[in-house]
Amino acid sequence: MVGTPAAAGRGTALAVLGALVLAAVPPAVAAAPPPAPGPAPSAAQTVGADRPSPEMLRALQRDLRLTADQAAAGLMNEAEAGARAGRLRNALGERFAGAWVRGTTSARLTVATTDARDVPAIRAQGAAAAVMKTSLAGLRAVKDRLDAAAARVRTTNTPLWYVDVPGNRVVVQAVDRAAGAAFVKAAGVDPGQVAVRVSAQRPRLLADIVGGDPYYINNSARCSVGFSVTRGDQEGFVTAGHCGAKGDSTTGPDNRTAQGTFQDSVFPGKDMAWVGVNSGWTATPYVEGEGGQRVQVEGSVEALEGASVCRSGSTTGWHCGTIEQRDTSVSYAEGTVDGLTRTTVCAEPGDSGGPFLAGSQAQGVTSGGSGDCTSGGTTFFQPVNDILSAYGLTLKTVSAPSSGAPADPGEGGADAWAAGRVYRAGATVTRAGVRYRCLQTHQAQTVWSPEGTPALWQRL
Numbered sequence: 001m002v003g004t005p006a007a008a009g010r011g012t013a014l015a016v017l018g019a020l021v022l023a024a025v026p027p028a029v030a031a032a033p034p035p036a037p038g039p040a041p042s043a044a045q046t047v048g049a050d051r052p053s054p055e056m057l058r059a060l061q062r063d064l065r066l067t068a069d070q071a072a073a074g075l076m077n078e079a080e081a082g083a084r085a086g087r088l089r090n091a092l093g094e095r096f097a098g099a100w101v102r103g104t105t106s107a108r109l110t111v112a113t114t115d116a117r118d119v120p121a122i123r124a125q126g127a128a129a130a131v132m133k134t135s136l137a138g139l140r141a142v143k144d145r146l147d148a149a150a151a152r153v154r155t156t157n158t159p160l161w162y163v164d165v166p167g168n169r170v171v172v173q174a175v176d177r178a179a180g181a182a183f184v185k186a187a188g189v190d191p192g193q194v195a196v197r198v199s200a201q202r203p204r205l206l207a208d209i210v211g212g213d214p215y216y217i218n219n220s221a222r223c224s225v226g227f228s229v230t231r232g233d234q235e236g237f238v239t240a241g242h243c244g245a246k247g248d249s250t251t252g253p254d255n256r257t258a259q260g261t262f263q264d265s266v267f268p269g270k271d272m273a274w275v276g277v278n279s280g281w282t283a284t285p286y287v288e289g290e291g292g293q294r295v296q297v298e299g300s301v302e303a304l305e306g307a308s309v310c311r312s313g314s315t316t317g318w319h320c321g322t323i324e325q326r327d328t329s330v331s332y333a334e335g336t337v338d339g340l341t342r343t344t345v346c347a348e349p350g351d352s353g354g355p356f357l358a359g360s361q362a363q364g365v366t367s368g369g370s371g372d373c374t375s376g377g378t379t380f381f382q383p384v385n386d387i388l389s390a391y392g393l394t395l396k397t398v399s400a401p402s403s404g405a406p407a408d409p410g411e412g413g414a415d416a417w418a419a420g421r422v423y424r425a426g427a428t429v430t431r432a433g434v435r436y437r438c439l440q441t442h443q444a445q446t447v448w449s450p451e452g453t454p455a456l457w458q459r460l
Helices: 043-047 054-064 068-095 116-124 136-150 177-187 384-391
Strands: 096-102 108-113 128-131 160-164 169-174 194-198 215-217 221-223 228-231 234-239 249-251 258-266 272-277 286-288 294-296 308-313 317-332 335-343 355-358 361-372 376-383 428-431 434-438 457-459
Touching: 043 068, 054 068, 054 294, 054 308, 054 317, 068 096, 068 108, 068 116, 068 308, 068 457, 096 136, 108 116, 116 128, 136 160, 136 169, 136 177, 136 317, 136 335, 169 177, 177 194, 228 272, 234 258, 234 384, 258 384, 272 384, 308 361, 317 361, 317 376, 335 361, 361 384, 376 384
Parallel strands: 108 128, 169 194
Antiparallel strands: 096 108, 160 169, 160 317, 215 221, 215 249, 228 234, 234 272, 249 258, 258 272, 286 294, 308 317, 308 355, 317 335, 335 376, 355 361, 361 376, 428 434, 434 457
């Protein structure tokens, strides 16, 4: 917003809680090797869900209409669900059809598969099982064809398309059914694989060139700072790509003090950028919460669909909602952006580039949306792990070293685990001679080495 603001075969192992071996489970799943000896933190402890900030809890209560106990329980449940879903994703491999949480406190985790024989193993992990026709990989393949078509045809009347994981379908949002059908036909996709949702809403970039804070681009447009980052000795912050182009200058909100320069920026296609600041500014592991109170950032573990998420912006402040869909493509008037995450959080012009947090875990930076914070709306964010990976940045966290260089280079080799790298769910690494598979997408930190974080890594 410018302006104001791995596939596996049938022999894959499945980690069953309590190392329980289920005779009824087909050969596709079996008990995983026992974890390394010694106590290990729970998923909630690893990502800081057991110690949420008061600002996060108050906003969740207000925007999701929860009690204090429900808000706290929801964060704990979402953290634990992410780890369980990751283990099941690794076990199911190409049969995995997605995972999501539901309920007032996100107490119900559902994991989907394309093979009914996986149901007992999924239930053994404490999750509800859903048997679907199409795998998540299959749904993404359909969406990829829509993305390709968007580069050839106008999408003014089909401004949004995404993978609906619980619905096991790809959805195209269009102004009318004829427009949706025409887009599906242009993509060469079987109409039976796509649902058309009719809506008059058109997502827009949340831009406003009227003055305000917290930072200005070329002394005119205003956007919101995302998350603090480092690259080597250079400090800075990530923000939305549509806020400025490479080389554009930025100034702070107070007396337009010189601040920094856009080091790189992509828009459309993606909506990501980062700004390198001068020596008068210091990167901190915090974002602005309710009433100007600071909320700390502890990492970038990707939350599940259905999880709660909160956003900070220079126009509307601190608001919360839930994650609806990932891997969403949005056709703005200025161009199409893919890979965004759709949320129920409201936002308004000037909030562009601002941070989204799930608990204390960085999720992304505000891109655009529809509606407002009076009547409610929909907002999209660019996932922060994509930005960190694309530009070689290190997220500033309360436990990370001050330097942007990886604190632990690993033990050599292309697949050796190393702090500072972004690992996707399903990736495999080697650490101290042991193989591990990633459970949840995140940027690695020294304090999150595989042997000590079973919430993030599964020993093979």
